[in-house]
Amino acid sequence: MKKTLKDLYWVMTNELWHIFRDKGVILIFFVAGIAYPLLYNGIYNNESIYEIPIAVVDQSNSAQSGMFLKKLNATQEVKISKRCLNMEEAKALFMEGKVHGIVFIPSDYHLKLARMEQATISIYNDMSSFLYYKGLMMATNYTMLDELRSIQINRYNAAGIGGEQAEQLVEAIPGNDVALYNPGGGFASFLLPALLILIIHQTLFFGIGMMAGTAREESRTHSQIPDHLHGKGIYKVVFGKAFAYFLLYIPITAYIVGFIPKFFNLPHIGNIWTLFSFMVPFLLAAIFFSMTVSVFVKNRETGLIAFLFFTVILLFLSGFSWPRQNMPDVWRWISYLFPSTHGVQGYIKINSLGATLSQVRFEYIQLWLQAGFYLITASVSLKEKSPR
Numbered sequence: 111m112k113k114t115l116k117d118l119y120w121v122m123t124n125e126l127w128h129i130f131r132d133k134g135v136i137l138i139f140f141v142a143g144i145a146y147p148l149l150y151n152g153i154y155n156n157e158s159i160y161e162i163p164i165a166v167v168d169q170s171n172s173a174q175s176g177m178f179l180k181k182l183n184a185t186q187e188v189k190i191s192k193r194c195l196n197m198e199e200a201k202a203l204f205m206e207g208k209v210h211g212i213v214f215i216p217s218d219y220h221l222k223l224a225r226m227e228q229a230t231i232s233i234y235n236d237m238s239s240f241l242y243y244k245g246l247m248m249a250t251n252y253t254m255l256d257e258l259r260s261i262q263i264n265r266y267n268a269a270g271i272g273g274e275q276a277e278q279l280v281e282a283i284p285g286n287d288v289a290l291y292n293p294g295g296g297f298a299s300f301l302l303p304a305l306l307i308l309i310i311h312q313t314l315f316f317g318i319g320m321m322a323g324t325a326r327e328e329s330r331t332h333s334q335i336p337d338h339l340h341g342k343g344i345y346k347v348v349f350g351k352a353f354a355y356f357l358l359y360i361p362i363t364a365y366i367v368g369f370i371p372k373f374f375n376l377p378h379i380g381n382i383w384t385l386f387s388f389m390v391p392f393l394l395a396a397i398f399f400s401m402t403v404s405v406f407v408k409n410r411e412t413g414l415i416a417f418l419f420f421t422v423i424l425l426f427l428s429g430f431s432w433p434r435q436n437m438p439d440v441w442r443w444i445s446y447l448f449p450s451t452h453g454v455q456g457y458i459k460i461n462s463l464g465a466t467l468s469q470v471r472f473e474y475i476q477l478w479l480q481a482g483f484y485l486i487t488a489s490v491s492l493k494e495k496s497p498r
Contacts, residue, residue: 114346121350122357125321129358132324138317143362146309151374154298159241163191164211165200172220178231178257182213187249210236211246223261240297291377291462299377303462304430304454306366310393311450312421314359315400322404348401348489355397363389367457377462384467385460391477392456395449398484405491428454449484452476 129135168175183190192209194200200212212234222229233250236242266276292299367385371378426432427445434442445451456473459465467474 117346118350118353121347122354125351125354126358128321128324129317129354132321135317135320138313138320139358139362142313143309143359144365146313147306147366147370150302150305151298151370151376154302155374156241158187158296159239159245160186161189162187162211162242162245163209164188164213164246165192165194165203165209166190167194167197167200167212167214169217170215170219174220174223175215177260178215178253179213181256182249182253185249185252187245204234204236210239210242213246213250226265244297291379298374299462301431302374302376303371303458304425304428306370307392307453307457308421308424308428308450310359310363310366311396311424311448311453314355314393314396315403315420318355318397318400319404319407322401323407323409344489344492348398348485348492351401352394352397352485356393359393359397363393367461371461379462379464380460381464381466384465385457387467388456388460388470388474388477391474391481392449392453395477395480395484396453398481398488399449401488402484402491405488424448424450427451430454430458446476449477449480452480 129139166179168179179190182188188211190213192200192203194203197212197214200209200214203209204212214232214234216230216232219229219231231250231254233246235246263276266272364386367389368382370376427441427448428451429437429445434445437445452473456470456477459470459473460467
């Protein structure tokens with residue numbers, strides 16, 4: 111036991127020594143781990159844009175279209191900055207960047223309403239930013255819903271039904287929508303919790319891959335196993351290296367999932383101890399997963415290519431932007447291979463929805479199973495790749 115502990119301590123301290131003498135790994139582990147959350151939150155800090163300048167082409171020129179545009183201009187999302195005679199004039203303003211959207215009301219708008227037919231209003235969005243699209247869509251939808259209600263009440267009044275009776279017919283059951291856990295409907299509150307977990311996962315993956323590539327470049331035998339530990343238990347190398355990475359990432363993880371959400375006022379209603387308890391198996395699963403894959407890294411640059419290739423794929427496979435039940439079965443099963451999938455799902459449920467550890471039982475158990483599975487695969491693959 112004493113010899114085992116001594117070997118584990120030697121592997122851990124040796125790995126830490128190699129980490130702190132490698133500027134590239136320090137850049138990935140520490141600089142990227144600290145800077146990326148600040149960078150992404152800085153970019154998406156303004157979760158919503160208000161008073162978006164838009165152009166209007168009103169070919170109806172009626173009281174009905176005027177009322178619609180008055181309500182549209184009263185919303186906080188958009189501001190009618192230009193009224194154009196035709197679409198060509200509006201397109202010119204759009205191409206010059208003076209407006210970020212166009213609302214087009216056709217000439218038959220008021221006629222169709224008078225004939226009790228379906229009238230249409232067309233909007234054209236600036237897709238250079240999701241926030242422009244979101245702002246104009248929300249403002250138009252809210253205005254259309256309010257205008258629809260007014261039109262229905264007017265039609266009931268014309269039929270001799272007025273007052274409270276007309277109100278009840280239009281809205282028999284009054285409702286009020288409340289966006290839980292993201293009341294502002296902000297893009298950052300939706301996107302960044304998933305990105306924070308991916309930052310931990312991917313910086314670990316890239317850093318461990320760089321370490322493995324460096325070990326093979328510098329070793330004549332292309333082995334990650336120290337010479338004096340050959341044939342004396344591969345688990346000492348795996349556990350020693352893993353413990354080194356785990357110690358390094360405890361403060362980094364606390365900074366990313368604990369400090370960043372509070373500092374930038376992202377959703378953070380979960381219990382902090384529940385969150386840290388959940389992050390333990392996630393870190394272990396991510397570390398052993400990275401060590402398993404790292405045996406195939408031949409040089410330092412290989413990890414960078416894999417890092418760039420897989421980041422966007424893992425973001426979509428995590429299921430935060432697309433319901434997992436709507437994914438094809440093959441992709442859903444593939445997503446179970448990556449610790450980031452359960453890490454993102456569990457973190458969002460705890461930190462954004464206030465879930466307890468028992469309520470993320472599935473993700474928690476899956477991460478422990480992944481940690482055990484990748485511990486075995488890391489040991490086997492490291493042994494197989496070592497010289498006989």
